[in-house]
Amino acid sequence: MNIFCIGRNYAKHARELGNEVPDQPILFSKPSHSLVITKGEEIFLPKNQGEIHHEIEIVLKIDKDVNEGDQVRDIVSEMALGIDLTLRDVQTELKEKGHPWLRAKGFKNSAIITPFWPFEGEEACKQTDFSFVINNEIIQKGNIQEMMFNFQAIIDECAKCFGLAKGDLIYTGTPDGVGPLQSGDQCKLYWGKEEKGAFIVR
Template identity: 60%
Template sequence: MDIRNIYCIGRNYADHARELGNAIPDKPILFSKPTHSLTIANGQMLEFPSNRGEIHHELEIVLHIGKPYEKGISLEELVDVMALGIDFTLRDEQNELKKKGHPWLRAKGFKHAAVVTDFWSFPGEETCKATDFSLLIHDQVVQKGNIQQMLFSFEQMVEEVGEAFGLGEGDLLFTGTPEGVGPIQSGDQLSLFWGTERKGHFSVRM
């Protein structure tokens, strides 16, 4: 699967915004990641930097765009498949960048900063509301969410990104993380679940 652009939505779950002491936004916060940060979670060991402060996991639903965005296009026409993903964040670096008013890219775009599972057919936004998604570390649930908790719907997000930047076939959209983000440690084993189905897993080395 050829990936063109990786767009992300920040603070799309109110409880996550609160846990980091951030204001709840009144419109989607947009940022991006380089495609070089993308990795498929297929059971492998992934290397992360050990000298750049804490690295936090942020579990997300990831939408894959199947055709070019046009104003008025329906979500089901635009999105063909979906996955689970983790938006890894160098939290200490991000906090320093925010203090200086600088972009977050250094904290969001490092190698393996965008991990995704294999993709499956997108069933539509309403159907997704029936299923929780979760992240387990060493078989313990650390994050669990449902899209009913989102501030902005899939429909709102794709319209916002489509109008701001355009969306085309092969683009990815990370849709925000629920509460429970925290640091990873060397030796951690991470599993991403859609309902009771494990969609991907990997280990961490730092």
């Protein structure tokens, strides 16, 4: 199982971090050991490495090996909400040195994910917002209509560059509103008005 991620797929998010808006998908990956499923439990994060930023995203699960020309509806079986965590201070330092982001993106528990549910289709997803709530306050809210690269474009790019196989996961990008998590934060992920997962930061 591989975990692929799309960077800067929402223009407002790219701009809030002072980054250029990309003209093609920015791709990176996370180790499988970074994945943790939300079950309302405590999730332990690294200490003393600077700020850890949250980025809520829709996650697609690939249901079969992907071939050129395959359509989203034929290869995505399930979806979830996820949090892509970033050691922001570490990432900034790595970027300044021209080094890869893996140390900032691939640490244990950096790919938080809710339980999956059946994929509703891209058009249906446009009718539903997703949001990240911290301590009962909505911090991030997005809709795939705001994405620069849609599900099909993302899948095509990942398949072309890396190949995609059954069980692979794709984090599809985050809207604006990212920021640091603090120990003790009570976090919830919503699809529309339905809570899909929750966790406590430790």
